[in-house]
Amino acid sequence: MIKKISKVLVANRGEIALRVMRSCRELGILSVAVYSDVDRTSMHVRYADQAIHIGPATSAESYLNIDKIINAAKLVKADAIHPGYGFLSENAEFSKRCEKEGIIFIGPTPEVIATMGDKITARKTMITSGVPVVPGTKENLKDESTILKTVREIGLPVMIKASAGGGGKGMRMIDKEENILEGLRAAKSEAMASFGDDAVYIEKYISSPHHIEFQVLGDKHGNVIHLCERECSVQRRHQKVVEETPSPLMTPELRAQMGEHAVAAAKAVNYHGAGTIEFLVDNDHNYYFLEMNTRLQVEHPITERVTGYDLVKQQILIAEGHELKMKQEDIFQFGHAIECRIYAEDTDNNFMPSPGVITHITEPMGLGVRTDGYVYEGYEIPIHYDPMISKLIIWARTREEAIERMRRALFEYKITGVKTSIKYLEKIMDCPDFRNGTYDTHFIQNNEDFLLAADEAKQSFEDLAIVTAFINYHNKLKSTQICPKSSLQNKWKEFGRRRGMFRASEN
């Protein structure tokens, strides 16, 4: 049975809120923004058909507050909620509450979110369904002699990980027998301190691991397909920085095999909506289920670009109850796509975040260039949320051409007012390991010297920088002689005129 959606509340902000609203608009669906105190000027409020204020800047009192979001949805009579990524997107309670209130949650059921959200349960489910997982235990281990036995079965090196964990906390790599017990105890106590739960599990440690994920789509009629892989091994402190598809490591056989397992993984939980199965892959093409993300990923646009499918539209159609229109054999990758995430951060200064006012922005254009952003000139990036400014998605027929195009687009991309990661991303594009496609998740760490090296050409542009600063100061001094006669005049006209005068008659 089809339930037509006519108004979607987007329970998010930033680029992903805009991205969702774009697809709504194309489908003729009204979109509703919610915003916190500091987001009145945010682009998603301006883009939406309706906008509801939901509270203070702190996420817990606005974007993470289930009651406020549900109230907003009821106020505007939205028939569906799209959670984006982050915030409430993988919150089972939120999905359940929507269900209870009769609002369509554009995402999976609370049960699926809960199953996939708990790492041990997810592992168990995958093993039962025949999806390869990293060799290791499924359960919390207590007895130390059992642990020693298990570790010997799996073979060193191993990882000890917190079941409730994330972000590297409660995690220990062990490569020597004598360190096993000490590492285990440290991991458990850290897990307890961080998550209030000291459950841990043991995994085989994969050296030279590649982080490769598969996009899946499932409808409410039991059909599941995959839309091929994304290579996400360029990571800094477990944060993805650059993604691409196809993966340079991939072969058609491996893709078919991993794709089948990704579909099996989704079917194991009767998955519907868009989801991602993350795998660890080693250089010998062994692969292991890592986790499932039950939402849209930040990097979903590269899949859209090579397969041609609008994933947000697919999510909405699935939520309405439609059957998938395409079959597995219809899916192919046309060309190559790369995404770079542009952050407001100071890459020369330990990647410190750099909030502030955007004074000027020029976005790259032309063939094969997509930008998904949300900032504009005069916009102040708030200190309270994620430092991602935009995503630059490049397509070309070949990987080599895509890298050249990415370099060209990064060259064109000018953002001033805040520091950004653009120059750092250019370095990644120039890095031999990346260009050759011979990289794994240790890429950034292995190439730190190359990526952070000072550029020798810097000195030759010093005089240019000095002269420009001089001229700007000089012209400011000149203009302070004259008090503006009429601030009623259009500033831009004035700017144009001033420039014209400067050209034509100033001497």
Add this chain to the structure above:
Amino acid sequence: MIKKISKVLVANRGEIALRVMRSCRELGILSVAVYSDVDRTSMHVRYADQAIHIGPATSAESYLNIDKIINAAKLVKADAIHPGYGFLSENAEFSKRCEKEGIIFIGPTPEVIATMGDKITARKTMITSGVPVVPGTKENLKDESTILKTVREIGLPVMIKASAGGGGKGMRMIDKEENILEGLRAAKSEAMASFGDDAVYIEKYISSPHHIEFQVLGDKHGNVIHLCERECSVQRRHQKVVEETPSPLMTPELRAQMGEHAVAAAKAVNYHGAGTIEFLVDNDHNYYFLEMNTRLQVEHPITERVTGYDLVKQQILIAEGHELKMKQEDIFQFGHAIECRIYAEDTDNNFMPSPGVITHITEPMGLGVRTDGYVYEGYEIPIHYDPMISKLIIWARTREEAIERMRRALFEYKITGVKTSIKYLEKIMDCPDFRNGTYDTHFIQNNEDFLLAADEAKQSFEDLAIVTAFINYHNKLKSTQICPKSSLQNKWKEFGRRRGMFRASEN
């Protein structure tokens, strides 16, 4: 023999100059801009690696002046010149001069330009090569009884056209026998007045004609392929407004047939480089050679989008002497692409051009959106050149989705300071004849009432417009009370701060 190009002078301005430079940059080729007095601030000067001033605003003394452009190329030691479209792109003398000076002209030989530039010679060449042409005469007709005989052979209605003509001058449609001689005399005298040459020819008049063109690529080794068609029937006063590919009229069989003829047409003149064969097609799928454009077309991006090939890169590779890497059977159209041309014009006021200062611009973003433009905030569009601001190129899996996406992108595209054709283009996207794909070159004329109709919703937004004008005026009055204390301060910071204060504490 391959002659590597390392520096390209782009003998053009506006969006096409930028577009060419982008591909140069991706290929690692330096680009050189030329500019007239009024173009010092133009984006192509800023984008290029080098920039040479070549004279006053009037094109004849700058962009059309062969000597000045050749001198600039020699000054910077450019080894090739890309002419873009318009200006000198189809000037045989310019191509010849480049040859003489030992500079690679990125385009065909002078002979080919001359052959295809003269309509009667082009017709003859096509007939000899078996490419269908519109039934009619090849030569200038003098004797009036011969003319009457010829017209009777072809059958009314017919068109009389000036051989040296263009832009509708020296052109007459005749549908009644008694008007033949009168029409002929009028056409000849108009042709003499406009072009100094009264040669005319007679063509069958095609009712419900579709303007469909084929993109061809030929290398210097005799290989020619086509990259499928572009439907260009949405025209206003013989100017293309919207283009799409595939054509809604096309069938795979017709495409194969017309494509073969397009390749034959190019081979007939040993064509190398990128070129376009224009056909007239009637509703019964009869098609006739119209003319060949021996340069890049404005609308080339839609072909790039569905086939994936960068046409400027192909032009450069061909000019260097490379063989085409792809074969005809490698070419296919993935999805559907539409281009809208954004003009600085007042569509409510007889499409009067609207030069001026761009006060604000927001470009559309997201999946399937490409913008090729050249203006920026604060840029003054000069009165001397073409009113085209940019091209919006949309891709989607299906034609229907592409139209929805185009509507969404036009909605997002905000340009203020000058009047633009954006609203008019939205009307085209809404027009049933366009949506159904049942249109021919009479589309705009047939739908004039729909396209220019006043919108009934206009009244309901009146109060919003009034209030905004009021508040702006009100705030200006308030701000004139205070003379800015320090104009040394960063204006943007001030803007951000002012806005912050306005929000937080003004009352």
Add this chain to the structure above:
Amino acid sequence: MAIEIKLGERMAKVELLAEEGNQIKIMVDSKEYNLDMLQVENGVYSVLYKGRSYNVELIETDSSKKYSVNTFYHSYDAEIIDAETKYLQARNSGNLEATESTITSPMPGKVVKIPVELGSEVKKGDTVIIVSAMKMESEYKAMKDGIVKEIYVHEEDIIDGNQPLVFID
């Protein structure tokens, strides 16, 4: 503060009733609005009204009291009618004659040709000046019969929009 604003043919009376931060209460003719209104970019306003989100763009034209206003799909010309404007209007009333006598071009451009001379006798509909902008030529015609009394520009001159070009009396 209450003023009149002319929008096309309509004359609206506007009164600001209250203002607190970006929250305003305003009366347009007899209708009262509560709006959340904020300038977010140079000349671009974000307006929230009953939860609906609108974007309005303003361009000042000619003077600081005349605007071109763009809402979603519509363009309007708005003019602030304050005391000064009223005074000027009163002074110019009955000046339709003057408007008909002065030929102007609504857009900037370059004078291509002036087919008349000082003292020429012209008929209503005769072309008196040809202006070119962006490769398109426009002919401006006399709006009444008369004698060419003033020609303010020369051929090849670059002109502004709405600048007087030819005066016929």
Add this chain to the structure above:
Amino acid sequence: MAIEIKLGERMAKVELLAEEGNQIKIMVDSKEYNLDMLQVENGVYSVLYKGRSYNVELIETDSSKKYSVNTFYHSYDAEIIDAETKYLQARNSGNLEATESTITSPMPGKVVKIPVELGSEVKKGDTVIIVSAMKMESEYKAMKDGIVKEIYVHEEDIIDGNQPLVFID
């Protein structure tokens, strides 16, 4: 007009020799340049030098005399050293002590935690304040041993970049 500009460690003497429209002749230390230089957008300059085209972006930081300058791929910090600056520098010389005593954050953010109190004794390297921005927390540590003499902010406060936070003596 000749002034000094500090760029990183370098101190350059700059003198404008001639200026006509956007053509300038300028001396940087001992090197003379002829440039075509034009502000094309807010804070964006287009520079032509020997036919080469450069784009330079300027952001004013803190004061009107300090700039962050971006060329193609490089960022520089430039400071105009005029008489006033020199006077202030002279007055503050030997004030390294002061810099070490005052804890600041280079970026704006929110104070998450202040693990010290007025009068606390701290050792060099002790964390005295934790600031959060964009989901990332940064700890600021004492740069010398001493006593916390001033705490200028409170937990939960929103702070600017380079604002004094804690004073240790």
